[in-house]
Amino acid sequence: MTVTPAEAASRAAQILARPATINGLTVPNRIAMAPMTRMFSPGGIPGEDVVSYYSRRAAAGVGLIVTEGTYVGHASAGQSDRVPRFHGEEQLAGWAKVADAVHAAGGTIVPQLWHIGMVRKQGDQPFPDAPAVGPSGLRIGEDEVTGKAMTQADVDDVIGAFAEAAAAAERIGFDGVEIHGAHGYLVDQFLWAGTNRRTDAYGGDPVARTKFAAEIVAAVRETVSPEFPVIFRYSQWKQDAYDARLAETPEELEAVLTPLVTAGVDAFHASTRRYWHPEFDGSDLNLAGWTKKLTGKTAITVGSVGLDGEFGKAFQGEGAGLGSLDNLLDRLERDEFDLVAVGRALLQDPAWAEKVLSGRFEELAPFDAAALKTLS
Ligand SMILES: Cc1cc2nc3c(=O)[nH]c(=O)nc-3n(C[C@H](O)[C@H](O)[C@H](O)COP(=O)(O)O)c2cc1C
Numbered sequence: 001m002t003v004t005p006a007e008a009a010s011r012a013a014q015i016l017a018r019p020a021t022i023n024g025l026t027v028p029n030r031i032a033m034a035p036m037t038r039m040f041s042p043g044g045i046p047g048e049d050v051v052s053y054y055s056r057r058a059a060a061g062v063g064l065i066v067t068e069g070t071y072v073g074h075a076s077a078g079q080s081d082r083v084p085r086f087h088g089e090e091q092l093a094g095w096a097k098v099a100d101a102v103h104a105a106g107g108t109i110v111p112q113l114w115h116i117g118m119v120r121k122q123g124d125q126p127f128p129d130a131p132a133v134g135p136s137g138l139r140i141g142e143d144e145v146t147g148k149a150m151t152q153a154d155v156d157d158v159i160g161a162f163a164e165a166a167a168a169a170e171r172i173g174f175d176g177v178e179i180h181g182a183h184g185y186l187v188d189q190f191l192w193a194g195t196n197r198r199t200d201a202y203g204g205d206p207v208a209r210t211k212f213a214a215e216i217v218a219a220v221r222e223t224v225s226p227e228f229p230v231i232f233r234y235s236q237w238k239q240d241a242y243d244a245r246l247a248e249t250p251e252e253l254e255a256v257l258t259p260l261v262t263a264g265v266d267a268f269h270a271s272t273r274r275y276w277h278p279e280f281d282g283s284d285l286n287l288a289g290w291t292k293k294l295t296g297k298t299a300i301t302v303g304s305v306g307l308d309g310e311f312g313k314a315f316q317g318e319g320a321g322l323g324s325l326d327n328l329l330d331r332l333e334r335d336e337f338d339l340v341a342v343g344r345a346l347l348q349d350p351a352w353a354e355k356v357l358s359g360r361f362e363e364l365a366p367f368d369a370a371a372l373k374t375l376s
Pocket residue numbers: 034035036037038068069112180182183233271272273302303304305307341342343344345372
């Protein structure tokens with residue numbers, strides 16, 4: 001059946017403009033901004049340019065902003081003095097301005113709380129003397145121990161740092177938090193057998209490897225109000241190991257997700273590189289789809305939304321390819337997942353959401369890597 005551009009635009013608006021719920025939070029529509037490290041915060045302090053970078057996107061229709069990864073208050077958490085920190089008076093004062101401006105623009109916002117673990121090179125900023133730490137002191141793809149295998153005291157300190165950051169987020173007016181458990185950083189280093197060789201209670205089978213993440217979630221949950229949303233981002237793929245997998249089957253995935261649900265996760269952000277890829281054989285559900293099916297929790301999908309040349313084709317009467325908006329809308333309509341996070345397309349065009357919500361597809365420009373270099 002041929003659909004006119006006007007009919008297609010109206011369908012997109014209807015499906016994407018519905019509010020979504022994450023615990024006590026109502027997100028005004030289904031479009032989220034994916035967390036993207038930008039390194040535009042000298043001294044770890046988000047300045048006025050960061051305030052306007054986020055509020056511009058909220059004003060132009062992004063319902064939920066997940067900030068770039070921001071370091072929790074642990075000396076080994078990061079490696080750049082230009083990545084914003086989520087601890088310290090000046091840093092939090094900067095973040096409070098970001099949250100206020102996003103709210104004034106009609107959006108909602110959560111910080112992505114981050115510890116990079118063994119990705120850190122010792123000697124890097126902002127705390128050059130701190131060691132790189134991880135479950136077993138191993139970097140992805142290496143068998144030689146080059147960092148510090150975390151002691152129970154280290155584990156407790158890091159869990160405390162996540163809980164303190166979450167408490168700060170609620171205190172300064174954010175709408176929830178996202179815990180960065182993806183892409184081979186610290187929390188994921190515990191989840192993945194490739195970097196977790198521990199023989200204590202934090203290593204072994206998938207449930208034991210999930211213990212650290214679940215304890216972070218539980219500590220965060222205990223620190224914030226019951227209705228304050230706690231989102232957990234995870235991925236199969238790792239930085240420098242794109243074929244890595246936490247789970248080969250839905251049963252294995254369920255083993256990882258269940259303790260996180262029990263600990264108090266309200267929503268999962270399932271990070272994939274292409275949202276249309278089926279996660280397991282025998283079903284076209286993607287990773288977010290499986291996550292929602294297995295946990296019943298709010299699920300956020302992500303991965304190349306708006307980047308495929310197919311994206312707006314339905315709106316030119318050319319039918320629907322895999323990376324098309326039609327495919328995305330079909331999945332949303334089936335409640336496969338609840339929200340759609342958009343990364344690079346929103347760097348390219350701060351008004352991307354507004355244009356999609358109002359069917360102005362002809363105004364969308366293809367992604368150009370030059371967009372990574374500015375904070376416009
Ligand atoms: C410049 C850049 C920085 C990123 N930084 C983060 C980050 O801090 N935390 C995170 O979880 N993902 C990060 N990502 C991954 C994105 O959140 C997103 O999952 C990925 O870009 C795929 O979405 P897209 O195809 O819409 O860009 C980053 C991606 C880009 C392009």
